[in-house]
Amino acid sequence: MNKQSDLMEIDENFYQNVYAEVAKIPPGKVASYGKIAELAGYPGAYREVGIAMSQAASKEPLPYHRVVYKNGALAPDYSFGGPDRQKQLLLEEGITFRSNDLINMEKHSWPNDSDYEQLTLFD
DNA sequence: ACGTTGACTCCTA
DNA sequence: CTAGGAGCCAACG
Numbered sequence: 001m002n003k004q005s006d007l008m009e010i011d012e013n014f015y016q017n018v019y020a021e022v023a024k025i026p027p028g029k030v031a032s033y034g035k036i037a038e039l040a041g042y043p044g045a046y047r048e049v050g051i052a053m054s055q056a057a058s059k060e061p062l063p064y065h066r067v068v069y070k071n072g073a074l075a076p077d078y079s080f081g082g083p084d085r086q087k088q089l090l091l092e093e094g095i096t097f098r099s100n101d102l103i104n105m106e107k108h109s110w111p112n113d114s115d116y117e118q119l120t121l122f123d
Numbered sequence: 124a125c126g127t128t129g130a131c132t133c134c135t136a
Numbered sequence: 137c138t139a140g141g142a143g144c145c146a147a148c149g
Binding site: 015047 | 137138144145146147
Binding site: 032033034037045046047048049050051052053054057064067068069070071074075076078079080086 | 128129130131132133
């Protein structure tokens, strides 16, 4: 089927779903905490996503550096073992930043409208 | 079982 | 555009 298999059996764990969604973020793209929460089936639990990332940092090999604030800001300095570590990783993937260290979200946010393809054929 | 906590987000100044 | 404060929600003690 297509890509709307989210609404079923999300009853695994919140963290598992979050990790699964984070793993889907392609290189050179980023997703916000809120978007991940939404995709994981828990819209509104964006703060938990942040916690899930901090937990994952020490146990799961996920591209959690691709999860950023909705406004394009990066995670706090005390994470990633250094203030510029995350930025460096993203730069190497081709992510472009604006003047104040904010990611150009219009360009790199994921998923994008074209990623979804609409399957709303009510005609 | 209730209160605290936190890699968030939104709204207002 | 930056800064501060309230609101949110699941995990933990």
